[in-house]
Amino acid sequence: MSQQHTTQDWRAMDAAHHLHPFSDTKGLNAQGARVITHADGIYLWDSEGNKITDGMAGLWCVNIGYGRKDLPEVAKRQMEELAYYNTFFKTTHPKVAELSALLASVAPDGFEHVFYTNSGSESVDTMIRMVRHYWSSVGKPEKKVLIGRWNGYHGSTIGGASLGGMSYMHEQGDLPIPGIAHVEQPWYYKHGKDLTPEEFGIQAAQWIEAKILEVGADKVAAFVGEPVQGAGGVIIPPSTYWPEVERICRKYDVLLVADEVICGFGRTGEWFGQTHFGFKPDMFTTAKGLSSGYLPIGAVFVGERVARGLIEEGGDFNHGFTYSGHPVCAAVAHANVAALRDEGIVERVKNATGPYMQQRWREVFGQFAHVDDVRGVGLIQAFTLVKNKATRELFDNWGEAGTQCRDIFFKHNLIMRACGDHIVCAPPLVITKAEIDAMLETAVACLREFEQLVAARS
Numbered sequence: 001m002s003q004q005h006t007t008q009d010w011r012a013m014d015a016a017h018h019l020h021p022f023s024d025t026k027g028l029n030a031q032g033a034r035v036i037t038h039a040d041g042i043y044l045w046d047s048e049g050n051k052i053t054d055g056m057a058g059l060w061c062v063n064i065g066y067g068r069k070d071l072p073e074v075a076k077r078q079m080e081e082l083a084y085y086n087t088f089f090k091t092t093h094p095k096v097a098e099l100s101a102l103l104a105s106v107a108p109d110g111f112e113h114v115f116y117t118n119s120g121s122e123s124v125d126t127m128i129r130m131v132r133h134y135w136s137s138v139g140k141p142e143k144k145v146l147i148g149r150w151n152g153y154h155g156s157t158i159g160g161a162s163l164g165g166m167s168y169m170h171e172q173g174d175l176p177i178p179g180i181a182h183v184e185q186p187w188y189y190k191h192g193k194d195l196t197p198e199e200f201g202i203q204a205a206q207w208i209e210a211k212i213l214e215v216g217a218d219k220v221a222a223f224v225g226e227p228v229q230g231a232g233g234v235i236i237p238p239s240t241y242w243p244e245v246e247r248i249c250r251k252y253d254v255l256l257v258a259d260e261v262i263c264g265f266g267r268t269g270e271w272f273g274q275t276h277f278g279f280k281p282d283m284f285t286t287a288k289g290l291s292s293g294y295l296p297i298g299a300v301f302v303g304e305r306v307a308r309g310l311i312e313e314g315g316d317f318n319h320g321f322t323y324s325g326h327p328v329c330a331a332v333a334h335a336n337v338a339a340l341r342d343e344g345i346v347e348r349v350k351n352a353t354g355p356y357m358q359q360r361w362r363e364v365f366g367q368f369a370h371v372d373d374v375r376g377v378g379l380i381q382a383f384t385l386v387k388n389k390a391t392r393e394l395f396d397n398w399g400e401a402g403t404q405c406r407d408i409f410f411k412h413n414l415i416m417r418a419c420g421d422h423i424v425c426a427p428p429l430v431i432t433k434a435e436i437d438a439m440l441e442t443a444v445a446c447l448r449e450f451e452q453l454v455a456a457r458s
Ligand SMILES: *Cc1c(COP(=O)(O)O)cnc(C)c1O
Pocket: 118, 119, 120, 121, 122, 124, 153, 154, 155, 156, 226, 230, 231, 259, 260, 261, 262, 287, 288
């Protein structure tokens, strides 16, 4: 059937009937979408036979790499045995119980409970409702406000988009909802001025303290942040930031929530980003790497304090999804997490490929005239395209240079993403050193092409 269709057919059907996420449909249809047909390891193939290096692990999610043979087997077996049953009404099933125990074993100490969702956005919305329900349950119903950060990303549902700090998302559909506040992001390159990174980390954390005092500590339920801001352009806070944020949250009895949807499951070289940065949240949200994108599933990890409050005082939590703990997704997530552990994939990011990538990334991109703030941790890295390195001046029309550069990568069959003028990269965690070298060689050629364009214009 589908073999008889051509690229043109798929493009035509797609243009006629498919509304793409985060896309300008008119512009996309004029150009025609690239049709991705199959994948293996860190590579994708399109319908015209091009082999593409996926420097983004899909959308930061295919941690284990494409083309695993074991995960489809697990899915098939589970579908045959029990394709679906819910977990609402005094029932569970083997795989969801086993996954819960496995997740508790890979999570930092003190996280013994998880709540299942189908995505990162649903994890965030679940967290928002859970945080508010927790405070009501323990007798502080007035604690409702959640503080997020400008340029943070917490998904596309109404709650997640509100908590996130993407103003272009807020502009559509009257967001944010009430009960959400934002503080500035810990972006040293732009906001650090004359401070050292360490001093800036403390200052950026204190913006949260100022916001708590402005709203009133008795009204603030939680502060929520990504350990590393992903879609915001891989903003890595200075080492002093997270410990100070934790101190401030404790001081005002505000719950600390990490959105680990990207950082979770090995991206930073630790199982979770909080371990890399040395802080202990009360809850954290996950999705993406939990199943490496093989099926949709997310989980909210609930720490001891909140779990005790909810379990002892909370009664019914009137929340859940038809597919919370879906048996097939749970089975695949279990196999994925066990493989990340048993095949030493997370450990390799920490001890081998992560440090290697960071060293090479800095070496190859440090030398360009319009590339600055070359940064990364584990297998998540970025640099920023700038007009003038000496004065830290950014290009005019934020995002234009980034898109241009991203398009050059794409033309050379390398996928990296532009977040404004930040060029970001987060490949599957199974990438080898040789594959890193090959990817960076292509990227360097693309950057040369980009700099020629800039030179030709000025
Ligand atoms: C991707 C992402 C989300 C949203 O996840 P979806 O599965 O797309 O709903 C939430 N938080 C962070 C940090 C993310 O990167």
